[in-house]
Amino acid sequence: MSANPQIIAAHDQILHFPKGSKPIIENNEWLIWSGKNSKNKDEGANSTLPDLEHSKKNVLVPFSWWIVHHNEANVLAKAKAGQIGVWFAADEDILKHADMIEQGKTLWPVVAAHFPIFRDGRSFSTAAILRNRFQWTGEIRAIGDVLIDQLLQGARVGFDSFALRPDQKTDIALKQFDLFTVTTQNSWRGKRSLLEA
Amino acid sequence: MYKYDHIDQTLVDQRVAQFRDQVARRLDGSLAEEEFRPLRLQNGLYHQRHAYMLRVAIPYGLFNSKQLRTMALIAEKYDRGYGHFTTRQNIQFNWVTLEDTPDILAELAKVEMHAIQTSGNCIRNITSDAFAGVAGDEYVDPRPICELLRQWSTLHPEFAHLPRKFKFAINGAKEDRTILLCHDVGIELKKSPSINHGELTADIYAGGGMGRTPILGSLIKTDLPWQLLPSYLTALLRVYNRFGRRDNLYKARIKILVKALSPEEFARQVEGEWIHIKNGEDNFTKAEWDRVAKHFTKPAYKSLPKLSNEQVINTASETDRAAFARWLERNVKPHQIPGYASVVLSLKPHGSVAPGDATTAQMLAIADLSDQYSFGELRATHEQNLVLADVEQSKLYELWQEAKRQKVALPNIGLLTDIIACPGGDFCSLANAKSLPIAKAIQERFDDLDYLFDLGDISLNISGCINSCGHHHVGNIGVLGVDKDGEEWYQITLGGEQGNDAAIGKVIGPSFYADEIPDVITNVINTYVNNRSEDESFIDAFRRIGVTPFKEAAYKNKDESTKKKEKTQSAGATS
Numbered sequence: 001m002s003a004n005p006q007i008i009a010a011h012d013q014i015l016h017f018p019k020g021s022k023p024i025i026e027n028n029e030w031l032i033w034s035g036k037n038s039k040n041k042d043e044g045a046n047s048t049l050p051d052l053e054h055s056k057k058n059v060l061v062p063f064s065w066w067i068v069h070h071n072e073a074n075v076l077a078k079a080k081a082g083q084i085g086v087w088f089a090a091d092e093d094i095l096k097h098a099d100m101i102e103q104g105k106t107l108w109p110v111v112a113a114h115f116p117i118f119r120d121g122r123s124f125s126t127a128a129i130l131r132n133r134f135q136w137t138g139e140i141r142a143i144g145d146v147l148i149d150q151l152l153q154g155a156r157v158g159f160d161s162f163a164l165r166p167d168q169k170t171d172i173a174l175k176q177f178d179l180f181t182v183t184t185q186n187s188w189r190g191k192r193s194l195l196e197a
Numbered sequence: 198m199y200k201y202d203h204i205d206q207t208l209v210d211q212r213v214a215q216f217r218d219q220v221a222r223r224l225d226g227s228l229a230e231e232e233f234r235p236l237r238l239q240n241g242l243y244h245q246r247h248a249y250m251l252r253v254a255i256p257y258g259l260f261n262s263k264q265l266r267t268m269a270l271i272a273e274k275y276d277r278g279y280g281h282f283t284t285r286q287n288i289q290f291n292w293v294t295l296e297d298t299p300d301i302l303a304e305l306a307k308v309e310m311h312a313i314q315t316s317g318n319c320i321r322n323i324t325s326d327a328f329a330g331v332a333g334d335e336y337v338d339p340r341p342i343c344e345l346l347r348q349w350s351t352l353h354p355e356f357a358h359l360p361r362k363f364k365f366a367i368n369g370a371k372e373d374r375t376i377l378l379c380h381d382v383g384i385e386l387k388k389s390p391s392i393n394h395g396e397l398t399a400d401i402y403a404g405g406g407m408g409r410t411p412i413l414g415s416l417i418k419t420d421l422p423w424q425l426l427p428s429y430l431t432a433l434l435r436v437y438n439r440f441g442r443r444d445n446l447y448k449a450r451i452k453i454l455v456k457a458l459s460p461e462e463f464a465r466q467v468e469g470e471w472i473h474i475k476n477g478e479d480n481f482t483k484a485e486w487d488r489v490a491k492h493f494t495k496p497a498y499k500s501l502p503k504l505s506n507e508q509v510i511n512t513a514s515e516t517d518r519a520a521f522a523r524w525l526e527r528n529v530k531p532h533q534i535p536g537y538a539s540v541v542l543s544l545k546p547h548g549s550v551a552p553g554d555a556t557t558a559q560m561l562a563i564a565d566l567s568d569q570y571s572f573g574e575l576r577a578t579h580e581q582n583l584v585l586a587d588v589e590q591s592k593l594y595e596l597w598q599e600a601k602r603q604k605v606a607l608p609n610i611g612l613l614t615d616i617i618a619c620p621g622g623d624f625c626s627l628a629n630a631k632s633l634p635i636a637k638a639i640q641e642r643f644d645d646l647d648y649l650f651d652l653g654d655i656s657l658n659i660s661g662c663i664n665s666c667g668h669h670h671v672g673n674i675g676v677l678g679v680d681k682d683g684e685e686w687y688q689i690t691l692g693g694e695q696g697n698d699a700a701i702g703k704v705i706g707p708s709f710y711a712d713e714i715p716d717v718i719t720n721v722i723n724t725y726v727n728n729r730s731e732d733e734s735f736i737d738a739f740r741r742i743g744v745t746p747f748k749e750a751a752y753k754n755k756d757e758s759t760k761k762k763e764k765t766q767s768a769g770a771t772s
Contacts, residue, residue, distance in 0.1 A: 093439070119235050119318070121358030125438045128355050133473050149219065149228075149236055153354035169227070179215045182204045184348040185427070186479050193204045195488060 006050060008032040008114070008143055010163035015151070015173055018160050019189060023177050025170050030110060031055060032087065032143050032163060035062040049075065052083060060087045060112050060143070067100065079107045087112035087143055090122040094129060101134055111136065112163070115144035127158035131188045151176045156187035198259050198574055199344050199492040201309040208351065209306045212313055216240050217299035224296070235358070239319055240302070241287075241312030246626045248292045252315040253305060257325035257343040257367070258286035258577040260310075262564040265575060267308045269560035275301050280560065282544060282553040284617055284668055285364070286324050286577040287315050291624055319357050320350040320434075323365045326374045327578040330493060331539055331586045333531035337369035337386040337397060341490040342423060345481055346384075348489075349427050356434050360441035360449040363434070364406075376579065376671060376695045378405045378413040381451045382433065384426075397423040403433065403463065404455025407665040411701045412452040415460035417467065423486075427479040432471035436463070496572040496587060501536025504590040512594045523650065524597055524608040538590050540571075542583045542605040545615050547640040551633045552618045553581030555605075562603045570596050579695075580617055582610065612649045613657055613722070614640045617668055621661030621678060622685070628661035630678025630685035635659055635714055642715040643722075652722065655735040656695070671695045673736050674721060675702045676714065687714055691721070691747055692739050705748045709755070720750040 010032060017023035033050050052059060059078075061069075063086045069075045078084050085108040088094055094101060104111070111130065113123035123142065130136040141161040142154045148168050155177060164173060182193040201209075219236050222228035228236075237243075241252040253268070268288055272280045275297050276290040283289055293301060305311055315322050323343050330338045346365065350356075356363070366375040369386040377383035383402035392398050399421045405414025421429055442448045455463045506525060513521040530539040542563060545552045555563070563583060567575045570592055571585035578584055583605070588596055600606035609615045616639065619625065621632025636659055643649055658672030662679075669675030675690035686708035693702030709717055724747050729738045739747065 118232065119358045120443060121318075121356065122439055122443075124355045124358070125435050128435070132477070147232060149232070150358070153357045156354035172222075180208065180211045180352075182207045182211070184204070184208065184351050185353055186477075187354060191478065194485070195202055195204065 006034050006036055008034055008163075009166055010143060010146075011166055011168070011170065013170070014141070015162040015164060015170065016160070017155055017162070017177060023174055025174070028163065029056060029058050030085065030141075031059045032112065033059050033061055035065045049078070052078070058083045058085070058109075060085045060110065060141070062086070063088050063092055063094075063097070066104075067097065070100075082109050084108065085110035085112065087114055087141075088123070088126050089114050090116050090120050090126075092126070094126060095133075098134075101130075101136075105134070105136060105138070108138065110139045110141055110161075112141040112143045113159075115142060115146055115150075118145045118147045118150055120145075124153060124157045127154070128188070131158035148173045148176060152179065156183070156189055158188040198261060199256075199340075199489065202488075205309070205348070206306075209309070209311045209313070212240075212311060212352070213299060213302045213306050216302060220295060220299055235317055238317035239314055239357070240298075241315035242293075242295070242298055243316060244626070245291065245624050246622075246628075247624065249295055249298065250624070251290045251293045251298060251301060251312055252283070252287050253290070253310060253312045254315045254322040255286050255288060255310075255577050256347045257323055257329065257340060258327050259329070259340065260575050260577070262567045262573040262575070264308045264310055265560050265564040265567070267304060267310070269557045269564065271301055271304060272560065273557040279554050279556045281551060281620070282555065282577050282581050282583065284579050284581060284666065285322060286327070286579065287322055288577070289620075291620070313351055316362070318359045318361050319363065320353060320359075321362055321364045323347055323350070323367060324375060324380075324579070325367045326370050327576040327584050328374065328530060328539055328586065329369065329576075330495075331532050331534075331537075332370050332372075332374075333533060334371040335369055335533065336371065337388050338493060339367045339369035339386050340493045341486060342384070342386060342397075342399075342426070343367050344489045344492075345485060346426065346430075349430075355431070356438060359434070359438055360443045361446070361451075363437075363451065373695070373697050373699070374579065376668070376699060378402055378699045379407055379411075379668070379671060379695070380405050380414060382430070383414050386423075387420075392420050393422050399423060399426060401429065401433070404452040404460065406450050406452045407668060407670045408450065409447050409663045410450075410452065411665070411670040412456060413699060413701065414452075415455060417455075417460055417464035424481045424483075425475060427481060428474045428477060429467070429471055431474060431479060433467045435470055436466045440466075495534070496574075498534045498537065498587070499589070501534075501589060501591070503535035509590050509593055512591060513597075517594070517598075520608075521594060521597055523646065524606060525593065527608040527610045527612065527650075528606070529593060532587070534587075536590055538588055538593060540585045540588050540593070540596060540600075541578065541610045542566075542585065542600055542603075543607040543609055543615065544582050544605065545609060545640070546604050546607050547609075547614055547644050548637055549640070550637075551620065551623075552616050552636055555583075559603050559605065562599075563605065566596065566599055566603075580610075580615060582615070608646065609649060611654045611656070613643050613652055613655045614649060616640065616657050616659060617672065618659040619661050619666035621659070621667075625661060625666075627664055628678065629663075629680035630661050630687065631711070632659045632661040632667055632676075632678060635676060635678075635687065635711060638711075638715050639718055642719065652726070653734055655722075656693075657718070658693070668695075669693070670701045671699060672702065673739070674718065679708055681708070685711060687711060689717060689721075689751060691744055692736070694736050703744060705744060705751055707755075713755075716754060717751050720753055721747050724750040
């Protein structure tokens with residue numbers, strides 16, 4: 001997808017839809033780093049952070065990479081400066097690393113969950129768990145194969161920003177959130193519609 | 198029956214608008230087919246062998262005459278003049294166009310219907326007992342729970358892209374008419390003074406299903422208070438969503454996960470998740486129960502005397518009595534209210550095009566019958582028939598005469614020719630073999646009603662491929678179409694059963710050619726007739742004497758027939 005294999009492709013802008021506000025298109029300040037520095041180096045765990053001096057200054061790193069590197073001085077310094085967030089792979093069992101996520105709540109400005117393909121719904125549950133189990137109140141970004149037609153579901157389970165796949169039309173994307181005025185289950189955004197007593 | 202409030206109506210109307218936009222984007226090319234596919238499937242739209250097929254939801258099988266008339270008109274206006282009732286209590290239209298689909302959905306929305314989640318990797322239309330609310334053996338009317346869970350599952354955001362399809366069945370009667378254990382989740386409702394102060398509770402079975410790897414569900418939770426169903430099911434689905442296999446389509450169903458983990462471990466993981474959400478606000482409230490349950494009160498039954506079978510038979514003219522009695526025996530079921538009965542209209546006339554099909558004319562006529570005889574309500578059954586649930590016993594004869602005129606009065610309910618069959622290779626793009634001509638050939642072979650009556654209860658189910666939409670695994674006799682080197686063959690399973698003693702049938706051996714099947718079935722049936730003791734059903738005889746005599750009979754003519762076939766083929770090849 002991307003000319004640069006170390007980056008997960010997305011629009012240059014993100015769709016930001018904070019709870020209680022209107023959805024808007026914003027500049028994306030975050031590099032979504034795949035953890036792999038070159039085509040020849042498949043082993044992401046040992047790779048080094050991309051250059052944050054000459055491109056975007058913040059980076060979302062794979063959670064698996066964070067687990068290995070989070071104690072390194074350079075990484076810790078950048079994290080403390082608010083430059084590092086993590087993204088969870090679809091098959092990441094985040095409950096196995098509950099302590100690290102609790103700790104991350106004080107460090108990461110943004111976390112993300114990855115959609116390897118749009119019809120893989122695991123990251124919906126990841127976001128739901130982050131919101132209602134870990135009480136994560138910061139931004140959760142959907143990254144990867146993020147298409148217009150899954151925005152509504154994403155917004156309801158707990159995502160509040162979306163790094164759309166580059167071919168997606170942002171004007172259509174913005175309209176998705178107005179399609180329904182009622183719901184029949186509770187969600188992170190609000191309670192289900194009930195008849196007034 | 199349930200009536201939409203403004204929330205339900207707004208939701209289906211907005212869903213139509215959403216899908217209209219998605220279709221428009223597909224038609225102008227801005228939405229690729231691969232990306233449109235899961236969207237259309239979640240709205241019941243398949244692309245079949247010849248055309249688009251739209252599967253419309255009939256939640257828990259309950260609908261009314263107005264809705265049936267709309268289905269009839271959709272069949273007339275947008276299809277080829279018929280609809281097909283399915284084993285999961287839905288109706289399918291086989292010949293719709295993509296362009297027309299939003300308009301069809303808009304017509305459906307006007308009568309409180311939709312096609313939401315009748316397909317796709319999401320929570321499918323919830324099925325239940327076709328006799329819910331009227332069955333003589335019912336201890337809990339499951340419909341309020343069905344409806345609450347229909348609402349809870351409709352457009353559920355977290356479970357919109359599960360590893361595979363996900364099917365609920367809900368039962369509240371002594372006899373299971375839902376094949377509960379063949380569902381991803383089966384919910385058995387109970388009410389007992391000794392449990393939860395006599396409040397409604399649920400036992401949860403998980404990991405059942407047919408298809409390539411048929412498995413019966415396992416009990417994973419008992420005595421769950423009904424209010425906690427949403428949180429418990431959220432936990433269950435969350436575990437499945439996260440850990441169900443996505444690497445292999447054939448191993449993605451929850452049954453594989455439950456089997457791999459063991460039911461005990463799966464249950465433990467669900468509990469582990471549930472403990473964090475069980476006290477949350479997802480649960481149902483008394484107010485919600487009241488809102489929904491008020492729609493499932495009893496209709497305005499008259500105070501009538503209970504008639505004996507003999508009295509009912511005597512309402513018929515003398516010349517009709519024998520035939521009418523037969524219909525009473527097979528197609529009329531006991532009712533909770535004295536003086537009433539439930540009637541099954543057979544959509545399996547012998548030699549029919551497809552089991553479960555109804556023409557526009559039939560649908561319109563049946564809608565009238567429901568108005569006249571059954572408070573304007575109907576039910577679709579798992580066996581692909583229709584039910585008028587609330588008929589006065591004294592009017593059964595009149596109804597029978599009308600039903601005969603519409604060719605829906607064949608007294609074959611539960612008999613060998615009440616065949617469940619998938620659409621097979623005539624329609625379905627997944628099928629390896631045809632189902633419908635096989636069903637037709639069997640019905641033609643066993644066209645003698647006296648003989649069918651003598652044989653008694655036997656279920657025969659046919660699937661055109663391993664996905665087993667025809668539920669061949671749970672037929673006493675199952676027929677499965679298989680492909681061998683581009684040719685259609687048919688494999689026989691015996692000993693399957695639905696109901697309380699649900700069982701998965703066993704494959705008896707190598708498969709047969711299509712034209713051998715009527716003989717094979719005849720041989721199997723003869724084996725039963727020759728071995729049965731008095732009043733012993735097919736399945737009981739099978740369980741007593743075992744598969745061997747049936748198997749030997751089935752293959753009796755096999756060598757000869759194969760040789761004959763080979764000879765014909767080689768002659769054909771050289772001519």
